[in-house]
Amino acid sequence: MALHWLMALLLSALVALGLYMTSLPDVGFDTWKIRLILYHKQIGMFALMLVTLRLVWRIGNVLPRLVETIPDWQKVIARFVHLCFYALMLALPVTGWLMSSAAGIPVSVLGLFTLPDLVSYDDRLFHTFIDVHRYLGYALIVCMTAHIGAALRHHFFLRDSTLKRMLPGPDATQAAHRSPAVRRAPSAAGPSQ
Ligand code: HEM
DSSP states (O other): OHHHHHHHHHHHHHHHHHHHHHHSOOOSSOHHHHHHHHHHHHHHHHHHHHHHHHHHHHHHSOOOOOOTTSOHHHHHHHHHHHHHHHHHHHHHHHHHHHHHHHHTOOOEETTTEEOOOSSOOOHHHHHHHHHHHHHHHHHHHHHHHHHHHHHHHHHHTSOOSTTGGGSSSHHHHHHTSOOTTTTTOOTTOOOOO
16 A cells, blocks of 8 residues: 555655656757756656555565455456556666667666666667657556546445445455455456556
8 A cells, every 4th residue: 555655655655757858849958947947757666666566566476456346357456457557667768768778868766876878879769769668658657547536436426435445444354354355366457546
């Protein structure tokens, strides 16, 4: 639950920062824009560390089950969106890292150490990765909108415990109980985000 909300915060901040900083004009040596890009890269690498931690957690833990009353087709869609989140949470920082490598600007991790370049300097590749990173960012916005919209619909219209289970309290404790139906189900299974 803690990882979920921390990632939600980081991803929202990264998308907002990414869209804002790229909307700023390239006017000579614009230190404000450069500083924002550096913050974006640092937070993005931190997000990569957290998603790695989350994957490790997920492998080693029993998955919370989805609310029983949800129709099966909605469960499949929910699991599919969760899967897309994992793919995007990995692909976005990695394409950011690739982009920086291709630009010849190494990525520092919280100022502690510098990561090795994944590819050597290549201007054409750099522009390709910018495009890939951008479209992955747009895909993340679509997933976040669908995910948040569904959570709000469950809470306010269907009035089930989908959202409450992701907040500290008795519903969350119940959700953590083992369910034979979803215990280490195939790739489509996952925590109820
Ligand atoms: C989950 C992590 C990340 C998310 C959600 C994210 C999201 C975004 C978004 C939405 C944009 C704006 C795209 C556009 O409209 O052109 C952007 C731009 C950018 N991101 Fe990320 N990003 C992430 C991680 C990273 C990392 C780890 C790096 C580098 C190490 C990075 C480097 C950049 C750069 C350099 C740009 C500006 C590209 C340009 O000049 O157009 N990002 N990012």
